[in-house]
Structures are given as structure tokens and as C-alpha cells.
Amino acid sequence: MRIYIHTDLEGVTGLDEEEQRQFDKKELYRESCEKLMHDVNAAIGGAFDGGADHVIVMDGHAGVGRQNFILEMLDERGEYDPRDEERWWGKLDESCDGTFFVGAHAMAGTLNGFLDHTQSSTSIQNFYVNGRKVGELALWGILAGGYGVPMLMVSGDEAACAEARAFFSPIETAAVKQGVGRNRAIAYPADEAHALIREAARRAIDLVGKARPFSPIEPMEIKVEYMRSDYCDRIAELDGVERLDARTVRMIARDHTDILPWRSRRTPTG
Amino acid sequence: MKVYMMTDLEGVTGVDQAEQMDFGNEAVYRGSCEKLMLDVNAAVAGAFEGGAEHVAVLDGHGGRNRYNFILDMLDERASYVDRSKQEGLALDDTYDATFAVGTHAMAGTLNGFLDHTQSSTTIFNWYLNGRRIGELAQCALSSAAFGVPLVMVSGDEAACAEARAFFNPVETAAVKQGVGRNRAIAYPADVARARIREAARRSLELVGTARPFMPIMPMEVKVEFNRSDYCDGAVDRPGAERLDARTIRWITSDPGDWHPRRR
Numbered sequence: 386m387r388i389y390i391h392t393d394l395e396g397v398t399g400l401d402e403e404e405q406r407q408f409d410k411k412e413l414y415r416e417s418c419e420k421l422m423h424d425v426n427a428a429i430g431g432a433f434d435g436g437a438d439h440v441i442v443m444d445g446h447a448g449v450g451r452q453n454f455i456l457e458m459l460d461e462r463g464e465y466d467p468r469d470e471e472r473w474w475g476k477l478d479e480s481c482d483g484t485f486f487v488g489a490h491a492m493a494g495t496l497n498g499f500l501d502h503t504q505s506s507t508s509i510q511n512f513y514v515n516g517r518k519v520g521e522l523a524l525w526g527i528l529a530g531g532y533g534v535p536m537l538m539v540s541g542d543e544a545a546c547a548e549a550r551a552f553f554s555p556i557e558t559a560a561v562k563q564g565v566g567r568n569r570a571i572a573y574p575a576d577e578a579h580a581l582i583r584e585a586a587r588r589a590i591d592l593v594g595k596a597r598p599f600s601p602i603e604p605m606e607i608k609v610e611y612m613r614s615d616y617c618d619r620i621a622e623l624d625g626v627e628r629l630d631a632r633t634v635r636m637i638a639r640d641h642t643d644i645l646p647w648r649s650r651r652t653p654t655g
Numbered sequence: 656m657k658v659y660m661m662t663d664l665e666g667v668t669g670v671d672q673a674e675q676m677d678f679g680n681e682a683v684y685r686g687s688c689e690k691l692m693l694d695v696n697a698a699v700a701g702a703f704e705g706g707a708e709h710v711a712v713l714d715g716h717g718g719r720n721r722y723n724f725i726l727d728m729l730d731e732r733a734s735y736v737d738r739s740k741q742e743g744l745a746l747d748d749t750y751d752a753t754f755a756v757g758t759h760a761m762a763g764t765l766n767g768f769l770d771h772t773q774s775s776t777t778i779f780n781w782y783l784n785g786r787r788i789g790e791l792a793q794c795a796l797s798s799a800a801f802g803v804p805l806v807m808v809s810g811d812e813a814a815c816a817e818a819r820a821f822f823n824p825v826e827t828a829a830v831k832q833g834v835g836r837n838r839a840i841a842y843p844a845d846v847a848r849a850r851i852r853e854a855a856r857r858s859l860e861l862v863g864t865a866r867p868f869m870p871i872m873p874m875e876v877k878v879e880f881n882r883s884d885y886c887d888g889a890v891d892r893p894g895a896e897r898l899d900a901r902t903i904r905w906i907t908s909d910p911g912d913w914h915p916r917r918r
Contacts, residue, residue, distance in 0.1 A: 494883065496900035501883055510779055510881060567884035567900075612779060612881045614763065614770055615836035631765035 386593065387439040388432045389481045389534065390425065390463075391525050394446040394453055395490035395500040396541025397421045398561040398578040403500065403568035408447070415455075420575075421446075421488060422458040424540060424561070427579040428487045429463040431586025441466050443475045446488070473648060474528050482593045484529040485586060489541035491548050491564075492520025498544035499564035504645070508616040510632070513608040514644070515601045523552050524644055526599035531641020535596035538589035540582045542570055553599060555592055559585035605638040607646065623650035656859060657709040657750045658702045659803065660695065660733075661794045664716040664723055665759035665769040666810025667691045668830040668847040673769060673837035678717070685725075690844075691716075691757060692728040694809060694830070697848040698756045699730040701855025711736050713744060716757070746801055751862045753798040754855060758810035760817050760833075761789020767813035768833035773914075777885040779901070782877040783913065784870050792821050793913050795868035800911030804865035807858035809851045811839055824865055826858035869910060876913050877904040889915040 394406055399420045408414055425442055432440045441464045444454040449470050456465060468475035477484065491498030493511060503512040503520045512519055514527065522545065526536045538557045539549035546558035561578035562570040572578070611617040614631035621628040626636045626646055636646055643649040664676060669690045678684055695712055702710045713736040714724040729735060736745050746753075760767030762780060772781045772789045781788050783796070791814065795805040807826045808818035815827035830847035831839040841847070880886040883900035892915045895903045903915065 494900045496883060496897075498883070498900070501900065506882065566887055567882065613775060613836065614765060614767070618835055628765075631763045631767070631770065 386437045386590065387481045388437045388441070388483050388485060388537075388590070389475075389477045389529070390428055390432075390440060390442045390485045390487055392421065392425055392443060392445045393486070393488040393490060393521065394421055395488065396545050396561065397424050397488040398575050398582070399572050401499075401562060401570040401572040406500065408451075418453050418455050419458065421453055422455050423575070423579060424487050424582055425454075425463070426458070426460040427582040428485055428538070428540065428586040429460040431583035432485070432590060433462060434583065435587040435590025437590055440464065441476060441481070443468055443477075449473050474642065477529060477532060477534065479532045479534070481529075481532065481534045483537040483589065483596065484525070484534050485538040485589065486522060486525055486536065486549075487540045487582070489522055489539050489545040489549070491542070491544035492518065492522070494518070495544045495548070497564040497566065499542040499562065499567070499570040501544065501564075501567060508612055509609060510612045511610040513606075513610070515606050516608075519552075520548060522549055523599065526553060527601065527605070527641050527644055530598035530600040533598050535592070535598045537592045537596055538585050540585065553596070555596055557585040557589040557592065600641070603638075605644070606635060607638050607644055608633060608635040609646065620646055622652055623647070624653050626650060656707045656752070656862065658707045658711070658752050658754060658859070659746050659750045659798070660698060660702075660710060660712045660754040660756055662691065662695055662713060662715045663755070663757045663759060663790070663810075664688075664691055665757065666814050666830065667694050667757040668844050668851075669841050671768075671831055671839040671841040676769065678721075688723045688725050689728065691723055692725050693844070693848060694756055694851055695724075695733070696728070696730040697851040698754055698807070698809065698855040699733045701852035702754070702859065703732060704852070705856040705859030707859060709734060711745065711750075714738070744797060746798065746803065748801045748803070750801065750803045752806045752859060752865070753794065753803050754807040754858070755791060755794045755805060755818075756809045756851070758791055758808055758814040758818075760811070760813035761787065761791070763787070764789075764813045764817070766833040766835065768811040768831065768836070768839040770813065770833075770836060777881055778878065779881050780879040782875075782879070784875050788821075789817060791818055792868065795822060796910045796913050799867035799869045800909060802867050804861070804867045806861045806865045807854050809854065822865070822868060824861050826854040826861065828854040872910075873906045873908040874910065875904060875906055877902060878915060892916070
């Protein structure tokens with residue numbers, strides 16, 4: 386049984402102030418990364434408890450170039466997957482039986498979603514797939530779904546967990562905090578939260594064979610609404626991208642890996 | 656005949672790069688303010704040619720604590736509205752017409768030079784009775800609160816097109832064409848200012864014909880923010896209803912009450 390774990394930082398246990406994810410606050414950021422590792426390890430532990438024999442983990446926060454993982458803290462049973470620009474979803478493929486999303490946040494526009502955003506909190510207003518507003522959970526679900534891999538488990542704040550249940554069913558969720566407005570959260574006690582993650586991960590393994598891959602009808606229409614007209618100027622020039630209005634672009638995805646236009650599309654001239 | 660002139664900086668003749676709006680770059684910003692004064696003076700002159708006896712001018716860009724006007728450049732026939740000395744706009748029902756000089760198009764306008772509505776970093780859309788509006792309509796609402804019609808608009812082509820989509824009749828003077836959001840092709844300054852002067856002059860012929868911009872009352876105002884936390888501060892407005900994380904609405908019978916903080 387092979388499990389692929391995608392991670393983010395905003396939804397990690399104990400991150401309850403916006404400042405904790407500021408990269409330039411070195412010491413504070415390091416602590417956030419340590420907290421991330423505890424959540425990751427709890428999920429790895431649960432996966433093995435549930436019967437997984439191979440767990441791969443990816444450091445997903447803030448783009449391919451950013452290292453958040455503290456590798457010496459990683460449960461040695463977990464295989465670290467250093468993804469690259471070309472394949473930002475790493476070695477996730479048909480050989481995996483399920484995927485987890487640890488440390489997740491809710492989509493842009495979620496009330497009391499701690500640090501709610503979709504891909505960018507400064508440039509993207511809304512992201513739609515086949516007309517439905519989606520966040521990073523669904524985008525990862527689509528990516529995995531294209532390989533036939535179902536989303537089995539999500540941890541994050543209450544809003545991220547509610548979003549997960551609205552997109553994936555069945556799904557195991559572990560809520561580690563409650564957002565209070567956008568920039569603050571009430572963190573649940575760390576030991577309880579880690580136990581929730583471990584337990585959700587363990588139970589999630591039971592969903593293998595029951596949970597279906599998340600696969601919207603193809604061809605998928607991707608629509609991205611930017612906050613300002615200049616933010617989508619470059620994207621609008623990419624191959625196969627259509628500008629619907631000053632701030633909105635749309636494209637038809639070639640496949641499940643072609644869902645982020647700025648990653649998968651090139652300018653027509655190359 | 657009394658004219659009230661609202662002003663902004665983005666739609667001024669010769670301001671054709673986003674950098675020219677940078678308050679932190681003193682020399683460049685000063686150059687933009689000088690250009691602003693020349694547009695204001697062109698409109699003041701046109702108003703007097705058109706029969707105005709009193710022209711009040713408001714320095715509107717950047718909020719009430721920002722001064723852009725270079726007062727010793729201002730046509731001495733104009734009356735400067737000093738916002739540090741009074742509350743509100745000092746606009747009242749003795750005025751016959753409003754101008755909006757140096758304007759920009761609403762947020763979400765393709766090739767609108769520096770398009771935004773009130774804030775280019777926090778506000779996504781602003782709606783009035785379900786219709787998306789920008790600052791032009793907002794100027795017209797503030798003016799309609801005193802029964803005064805907006806009759807003249809200068810700015811880039813996008814702002815002028817927006818004016819014509821909202822107000823009819825209206826005189827417009829386009830001084831540049833936006834190229835994307837952050838650049839514009841400026842029309843020759845003498846041509847642009849002659850247009851402003853001419854539009855201002857002709858617009859006063861619309862007094863008596865042009866109607867104040869008055870939506871059906873009570874009106875619904877809806878503001879959609881870019882992020883949920885930006886909306887937090889606005890929900891305290893008495894009577895405001897939060898529709899979702901990023902959106903508030905309120906109902907009012909006062910056309911001037913279009914901003915979360917009444918101003």
C-alpha cells in the first residue's frame with residue numbers, strides 16, 4: 386500500500402498567527418517548520434498504523450524552490466520526494482493507492498478560514514474548475530484523481546476540513562484549529578491535534594478501495610479570476626489561454642496535470 | 656452658475672507610466688502634480704467660458720490627508736476646497752454642475768490606465784443596485800445627493816467610455832489611451848488640454864438637461880473585497896450585512912451613502 390502525502394504550512398498544528406508563516410522571520414519560521422514536521426510525522430505514523438507499507442512525502446508550501454521540511458526531523462519511514470519545476474506534483478502517479486493533504490488551508494473567500502487563499506493571496510481572487518469555485522484541496526484532488534489516486538485524508542483548520550468534506554466523500558479529516566477571521570486561529574492542544582491527524586491517517590487507509598478518485602468531467606474548463614487586470618497580462622499571452630475580461634482567463638485543460646496555466650503553458654513562440 | 660470640480664491623478668494628461676503615481680519619488684510625483692494643475696486650469700477656463708461664475712475645485716487623489724494641488728499654479732478664479740478646514744466635500748445644492756477631471760476607469764477594465772475602484776489593493780468590485788460601478792458613478796452619487804448632475808469627465812479613453820455608459824448626456828475629454836494597466840499612450844498635451852477646456856465649456860450647455868445620477872431608492876450598495884480580512888474592518892458599519900467572507904452590502908436612501916464609512 387503506497388500513500389503520497391502532499392503538505393502545506395498554513396494548516397499546521399500550532400500555527401495560529403499570520404506572522405508564523407513569514408519566511409523572513411527566521412526563528413519564528415523555523416518553529417513553524419518544526420510544527421509542520423510533527424504533523425507530517427503524525428500522518429506518516431497513522432498511515433503505517435493503518436497498513437501502508439510505503440509513504441512518500443512532498444514539501445508543498447510556497448513553490449518548488451522553497452524548503453520547509455527539516456529532513457532530520459522526518460520519520461525515517463517516510464520517503465522524501467524532492468519534486469522539481471517540471472513535475473511539481475513529484476512522483477505521485479498510478480502506483481499510489483491514495484493521497485493525503487496535511488497542513489491545508491481553505492480556498493480564497495472562506496470566512497474564518499485561517500490564511501484562506503487559492504495559490505496566491507495577493508493576486509488570485511477566484512479559481513474555477515468546470516464553473517465550480519475550487520481551492521488548493523480540489524486542485525490537488527484533481528491532480529491525483531487523474532492518476533486514479535483518491536484523496537483519503539486532509540488535515541488543516543476547521544474551514545479546510547469542511548471544504549474537504551464538501552469535495553471528497555468519503556474522506557477522513559483532522560481539524561487542528563479554528564480560524565478567527567483570516568489572520569488568527571485558536572489552536573487546539575498540540576498533542577490532541579497530532580493524535581487526530583494520526584488517527585485520521587490510520588482510518589484513511591480503510592478507505593482505499595472505497596474512495597473514488599476526484600475527477601471532474603473532461604475536458605475541464607479552468608477559469609482564473611485575478612485581483613487586478615495587470616496580474617493576468619502574462620498568463621493571457623500563454624498558449625491556449627483565452628482572456629474573458631480584464632481580470633479573467635480561461636483555458637481547457639489538456640489533462641489533469643494541466644490545471645495551473647502558469648506552470649503548464651508556454652508562450653506560443655516558446 | 657456654480658461648478659464643483661472633483662479631481663483625481665490617474666487620468667491626467669501626460670501621466671502615462673504607473674511610476675508617475677509614486678508618492679515616494681518626490682521629483683516624479685511633483686511633475687505629475689504640475690500636470691494635474693494644467694488639466695484643472697484647462698477645465699476651470701472652459702467652465703468660465705461656458706458661463707460659470709464660481710468654480711470650486713477639490714483635490715481628490717489619495718484621500719483627505721494627501722495634498723496634490725500646487726496652489727500657486729491654480730487659476731486664481733477658482734475656489735480651492737480645503738479639506739483640512741471642513742468636513743465632507745463642501746458641495747451643496749447651490750451648485751449647478753459637477754466635473755470629474757483626471758479620472759480612471761473602474762476595477763476590472765481592460766486597458767484602463769491604473770483601473771481600480773477606491774483601492775487597487777483591497778477592493779475587487781463595487782456594486783450599486785447590482786450594477787458594477789467605479790469612482791465616476793461614486794462622484795456622481797455624491798453630487799446627486801445635492802441634486803447636482805455630473806456633466807463633464809476627463810481621463811483616459813476607458814474612463815471616458817465608462818462616463819458615457821453611465822451618464823447621458825455628458826461631455827468627455829480623453830487625454831490618453833491605456834495600454835494594459837500600467838502604461839498609456841498620452842495624447843499631445845496641448846491637444847488634450849484644448850479638449851478638456853472645450854468639453855468643460857460645452858458641458859455647461861447641459862445644465863438644465865442633464866439629470867443628477869439618481870438610482871432607484873432605497874439603493875443597495877455591495878462591496879466585494881480582495882481578501883476576507885480586508886472586509887473585516889467594513890462590517891462594523893451600522894446596517895452592514897456580510898454576505899460572505901469578502902462581501903458586504905447595505906441599503907440606504909441617501910445617494911451619498913455609497914462608502915462603508917460615510918464621507
